[in-house]
Amino acid sequence: MRSPHKLLILLAIAILALGAIPAAASVQPVHAAHAIVVSVHNLASQVGVDIMQAGGNAVDAAVATGFALAVVHPPAGNIGGGGFMLIRMADGKTHFLDYREMAPAAATRDMYLDAQGNVIPGASEIGYKAIGVPGSVAGMVYAEQKYGRLTLKQVMAPAIQLAHEGYSLTWQEANDMHDRHLAEFPESRCVFQRNGDYYKQGEIFRQPDLARTLQRIADKPDDFYHGALARELAEAMQKGGGLMTAADLAHYQVKEREPVHGTYRGYEVISAPPPSSGGAVLIEMLNILEGYDLGKMGERSAQSIHYTIEAFRRAFFDRAEFMGDPDFAKIPVAQLIDKKYAAAWQETIDPEHATPSKDLKRPAIFSELEQYAAAHPPAQPPPESNHTTHYSVMDADGNAVAVTTTINDWFGSRVTAEGLGFLLNDEMDDFSSKPGVPNSDGLIQSSTNAIGPGKRPLSSMTPTIVVRDGKTVMVLGSPGSSKIITTVANVLMGVVDYGMNIQEAVDAPRFHNQWMPDLVNVEKWFSLDTVNLLQHMGYNVQVGLRYGANTSSYWSDAECIAVDAKTGDRLGASDVRDGGKAVGY
C-alpha cells in the first residue's frame, strides 16, 4: 500500500503536469476568413475551395465537391445515387433540390417478398434489383446551371482529373475495398479490387472508366438520361437482371421543393422536406425540447438525455406513421411541426421515467393526424448503416449549401455499371419492403412508403441551415440513416443549449432512440454512471450500435460549419470519427 507521504508527492506531480497543459487547450474548428468546405475527404474539400477561389460561388463549390466525392469516396460519394441539396443564398432565398432516386416503372410493392410473403433477406440491398433510378447527375447539373456562376465543365474538371490521374489511398480506404459483396460482381471486383490483387495503403487509385464517364457528362450532360450514356447504363442494368430501363432514365426529374421551416430558441431552422423525413422529424423534436431548460440540466446529464430521448422517441413514432413520397400522398408536415402539437406531446413525458415505446399515445389535437393514422398502420422500419456522405459549403458572400448524398449502403448495391466505372445505389431498400417489418435500419414505416413505380423512397437525410437575425449561422448534416436526424439534433443542441463551439458539438458523444426498437444507443464515450442513471429511469441502454454480430462504438459523420458572430469567420468542423477535412481561405 502507498504511504500518505508518497500520495502527496504523486498529487504534486499530477498538479505540476496539469500546469503544463496550456490554459487555452480546447477543441477548435478550422477558421477561415472568407469561405470554407467541410467534407469527408480532404481532396474533395480542397476542390470546392479551389473553385471558389477561381470565382465560383457556394453552389459551384458544392457541385465540384460532389463530383470529386464520386471519385475519392466511392463507398458513398456518387453519380449512381441520389441526394438533397439545401441552398440559402446571402439574400435569404432558400432552394431545396430533391434528386432522390426513383423506383423503376417495373417496381412492384411486393418485389422483395418470397412466395410465403416474407421479406427475402438482402434482396433490396445487394445486386441489380436493389437499384433505383439515380438522380445525382441530374441534381448536380441542375444546381450548377440554375444557381452556379461557372460552367459545368469548369466545376467537373477537378473530378475528371482526380479520376484520370488517381489519388493515394489511405489505409482505411484500401481496407474498405475488401468488401466481400463487391467481389460478387465482376466489374466491381475489377475496378475496386483489381481482380483480387487488392489495393494497398499509399497506392495510387486510378479510375479511367469513371474519368471517361465524367468527361461525357461534362461535354453533354443530357446524355446521362437521354442519350448514349443512358442506353449503355440501361443495357448494363438489363444484362444484370435489373429493372431500370432507358425510359426510366428519360423520365427522371429533379424536384425543387419548399424546405421545412421551424424555430428553436430564437434560431430559424431550415431543413429537408419529404421525401426526407429529416426536417420534419428534427423540427418536431426541437419543438418538444423547447419546453425544457436543457442547458440548466447540463450537457449529457442523465436528466437532459432523458428529455431528449423522449422527444426523439415521439418524433420517430410519427415518422413511422406519416412519412413517404409527397408526390404520392399528402404528408401532414404542418401539423407535425406545429408548436401546439409539441406542447401536447410534452404533457405525455414523465419527468422521471422512460415512456415505453409501445405505450405511446398520439395527442388527439389534429383530426388530420388521427384519420391518417387510422388508415395507415405503422410499419416496421429497417436497420440502417453509416454509409452516405454529407458536405457543407459557405462562400465569401454568405451563400451557404448543405448537401447529403447517398448510394444507401457502403458501396451501394455493389454493382458497377459495365464500362462506365461507377457504382449504383441500393436505395430501393429505403422503401418499406413489407409495411410493418423493419428495414435494414430497424425502422418501421407505413404503407405511405410502400414500393411503387416512379416513387421516391423515404429518406432520413437532413441537410440543415440555421439562421439568426437573417444570417446563416450554421450549416449542418451527416450520414447515418436514422441516426442522421438525432446526430443533427445533437450538434444543433450542442451549440444552442450547451454553448459548445461547432467542433465540440460535432465531436461530443451521441445518443439515439428511434421509437422502435425501444433502445437507447449511446456511444462508447458515455460514462457507466450515466448509463446506470438512465437504466434506473427505465431505459434499455445499448452501448454502441449492434448490426447482427457486429457492434460499432461510434456513428455518423457530421461535416458542419458555423459562423463566428463577431468576426464573420467561417468555422469548419469535420467529425473526429472519420477522416474528413475542413478547408478554407
Ligand code: DON
Ligand atoms: O436516405 C436515407 O436516409 C438513407 N439511404 C441514408 C443511408 C445512410 O445514411 C447510410 N448510412 N449511414
